[in-house]
Amino acid sequence: MQNNTKQEILEKIAQAKTIQIAGHTNPDGDAIGACLAFGLALEKAGKDVTVLLEHYAPKYDVIPGKHLAKEAAAKADLFLALDCGDEGRLGAAGDWFRQADVTINIDHHSSNTYYGQYNYVEGEASSTSEIVYGFLEGNYPVDQDMAAGLYAGLIYDTGGFRHSSTSPNTMRVAGALMETGIPFTDIYNRFFDSRSFSEMKIMGQALENAKLYFDGKVVCATITSAEIAACNGTNKELDAIINYLKGVQGAEVACFLYEKTETEVKASFRGADGRDVCALAQKFGGGGHVKAAGCTIAAPIDKAKEMVLAEIEKML
Incomplete structure (x- = not known):
């Protein structure tokens, strides 16, 4: 190539x-x-x-x-x-x-x-x-x-x-x-430095849903369509969330998953030095860069999160 x-x-x-x-x-x-x-x-x-x-x-x-x-x-x-x-x-x-x-x-x-x-x-x-x-x-x-x-x-x-x-x-x-x-x-x-009120509310909901895994090496947040709708927002207002998660001290991998439909989930990944999240995204048919990548997963959001965490565990 x-x-x-x-x-x-x-x-x-x-x-x-x-x-x-x-x-x-x-x-x-x-x-x-x-x-x-x-x-x-x-x-x-x-x-x-x-x-x-x-x-x-x-x-x-x-x-x-x-x-x-x-x-x-x-x-x-x-x-x-x-x-x-x-x-x-x-x-x-x-x-x-x-x-x-x-x-x-x-x-x-x-x-x-x-x-x-x-x-x-x-x-x-x-x-x-x-x-x-x-x-x-x-x-x-x-x-x-x-x-x-x-x-x-x-x-x-x-x-x-x-x-x-x-x-x-x-x-x-x-x-x-x-x-x-x-x-x-x-x-x-x-x-x-500027955001709509709904974007701010969605960010708050996603951060509320965030959890740490694997001794704090991984931070993962999810948000459902219903939660986005409850904030009067849309899935076009999610850009800033993954970069906010990435800033958690001690986290080597950050992941954010949002529900597009009941059986389709979009995932975004960020990695610290030495963590290839592009390889992680490629496991699910996605791609990107070594430190920033993403993919779409055909599964309900809880299942998609489980699949992602299983792959991250192997990677760690």
């Missing part, structure tokens, strides 16, 4: 007239930022661009370019999959991916399956937004709107430049984006 060159990918993009761009299902700040920023750049270059993203939480409206997010109406010359580790993670957009004449996969998840006709995967990069900047730099002018989206993706996936994936290049890119005059403080505050 090997990368194509940036030049090969840029040539394919230049040749295409109609382009569809998509990120993973339940998109986060990096997926949305990378897709909309790349979309804006290609739209400005005269391409007919459609961005296929599932409905996302209002806090991400700080990312410009939402007018590009629409339903695809016809197959495209080229499909650009961003921040998506495998074809299945594209969700409904996978139908358009399979119909496109040319498919390109650009990502930073080390578990990526190289599912595009052309692939560019940089597992060391902090975010897909950082990689996208590398494609735009010197090839497409990056204006303030594009810069705001890429900066949003950068800070989302680095936890505000705190995660170990933050490199000198990440900071160089952040500096270049700030030079366009983006409202970087507003973007940061929207992601990390």
Whole structure:
């Protein structure tokens, strides 16, 4: 599994007239930022661009370019999959991916399956937004709107430049984006310091449900659909919980499970140094990074938790 060159990918993009761009299902700040920023750049270059993203939480409206997010109406010359580790993670957009004449996969998840006709995967990069900047730099002018989206993706996936994936290049890119005059403080505050009342209530419920296992080495929290509904919230308001759990002193693995349906559970994992949670997620058909990964488990939530803890016990 090997990368194509940036030049090969840029040539394919230049040749295409109609382009569809998509990120993973339940998109986060990096997926949305990378897709909309790349979309804006290609739209400005005269391409007919459609961005296929599932409905996302209002806090991400700080990312410009939402007018590009629409339903695809016809197959495209080229499909650009961003921040998506495998074809299945594209969700409904996978139908358009399979119909496109040319498919390109650009990502930073080390578990990526190289599912595009052309692939560019940089597992060391902090975010897909950082990689996208590398494609735009010197090839497409990056204006303030594009810069705001890429900066949003950068800070989302680095936890505000705190995660170990933050490199000198990440900071160089952040500096270049700030030079366009983006409202970087507003973007940061929207992601990390502001929340809806329902999001706060859900966080409280999830933390109330948290328990320690294996002599405090593992912290695990769950939340059911009924508990989310009782807080008048939705499952789009759960992002911050896993990172809060990760901060528990002495915990080497943090896991958060939420009920999508009675027989489908989404799990997020975070690991301390030396704990490969990507390998854990892969046991359940998921993936991600060594220290941050996730998966979907087809089981009731209590059973899913039992399965996860059994695998973590083996890992410890």
